[in-house]
Amino acid sequence: MVIYMRKNSIKNTRINGEVKKELSILINREIKDPRIHPMTSVIDVEVAPDLKTAKVYISVMGDEESKKETYQGLKSAASYMRGQLARSLNLRNTPELTFILDNSIEYGVNMSKLIDEINSQSSANSDVDNDEDEDDDDEDYEDDNFEDEVDDDKK
The missing domain is CATH 3.30.300.20 (K homology (KH) domain)
Structure with a gap:
């Protein structure tokens, strides 16, 4: 058996x-x-x-x-x-x-490289977008101050 x-x-x-x-x-x-x-x-x-x-x-x-x-x-x-x-x-x-x-390890290493490459590209793009957003934020801040001044004048 x-x-x-x-x-x-x-x-x-x-x-x-x-x-x-x-x-x-x-x-x-x-x-x-x-x-x-x-x-x-x-x-x-x-x-x-x-x-x-x-x-x-x-x-x-x-x-x-x-x-x-x-x-x-x-x-x-x-x-x-x-x-x-x-x-x-x-x-x-x-x-x-x-x-x-x-080839799974080699495949994984290549995928990690691609992900890192995409992340670095997207972070570079987001840095450019953040610079533009910061400029917009400054303008909004100035507008807020203007509204505060108008409110002070009414009082």
């Missing part, structure tokens, strides 16, 4: 976190492949409920060429990383690793 975990179970979530942590350490500290870009991050890991496979989502900050080289380097080091996972994690099965490039 084979017992499978559910995909979103507490145990599966814990295993995902442990595999992610171990792979991050392996990629950043132990693997010395020159193809792997130093700005490579493990974004997420999805271990299958039967522990046979794991999807490893990685992000590489760099150009397309460095992403391809990093992907090839990780692919060639997958069996080594799987062996290291077997040594460090006490699992029934050690999952076969499948690497997937994830």
